[in-house]
Amino acid sequence: MTEAMDGKPGGLLLLDTASLYFRAYFGVPESVRAPDGTPVNAVRGLLDFIARLVADHSPAALVACMDADWRPQWRVDLIPSYKTHRVVADTAGVEEVPDTLSPQVPVIEAVLDAVGIPRLGAAGYEADDVIGTLASAAAGPVAIVTGDRDLFQLVDDARGVRVLYPRKGVGDCDVVDEELIAERYGVRAGQYADFAALRGDPSDGLPGVKGIGEKTAAQLIGDYGDLAGVRAAAADPFSKLTPARRRNIAEAAAYLDVAPTVVEVARDVPLPAFDATLPHQPADPAALEELARRWGLGGSLSRLLDTLAAAR
Secondary structure: OOOOOOOOOOOOEEEEHHHHHHHHHHHOOOHHHHHHEEEOOOHHHHHHHHHHHHHHHHHHHHHHHEOOOOHHHHHHHOOOOOOOOHEOOOOOOEEEOOOOOOOOOHHHHHHHHHHOEEEEEEOOOOOHHHHHHHHHHHOOOOEEEOOHHHHHOOOOOHHHHEEEEEEEOOEEEEEHHHHHHHHHOOHHHHHEEEEEEOOOOOOOOEEOOOOOOOOHHHHHHHHHOOHHHHHHHHOOOOOOHHHHHHHHHHHHHHHHHHHHHHHHOOOOOOOOOOOOOOOOOOOOOOHHHHHHHHHHHHHHHHHHHHHHOOOO
């Protein structure tokens, strides 16, 4: 790991980058355009998000985590419906993305590189898995910025791992710690993945178990500790489960055999060497100047650079 990830004050800020640029795209008017008329609302919105996050949370280290594979085949092999509804029809797994967002992603990547914010992805893995690996390895405090509740499973008060879950923009975030998860969902952070597998998630194509919604999943995990305990209770004729619930869990056996592997965030993704130290000046000023001119990044880029320069 890098020097800035060894427990220094300020800690590590991990960005679920796609989650944030999608949020920026839908939150910033498409009338925000480059000199040639190309929409750059996601680019400029993301830069403003990062500036605000650095100003508010003063990290010592920052990583933009990327989806090298937004729908890994190994997850699809286990649950074929995984994220199926997001696939463009008649394609081999191409993600459906708004027409005016796709061209902005390479611009985002080029700007992050020129600023000096490391982008990390790994073939065959989602950004969630990169985040899980970095958060698990970091010695100091970690703040994960995401709109994906699946990452709540990484929250760990003892290690200082929390999630910043945006409500509106990124200046208004729920700070998700173990207390909030217990209060809102009725489970511990360490039980969240099993809870999510039982409940299912239509937005990810996870069917869950028939008849088991959020409240029932929390109750079952609370009563039996984890998914293995719930399944053992379903197989025990003397447990207090109702016949219908016992039957539904048994009928979902094939799904429950694989769901934890799909839902759980990987924590051992092989990553290249990188330096996560918060940059205080651009890594490539000439490239950044050209990007700013071509894409009309204006005040958004200036605010980010000023914030990074002041964050010492």
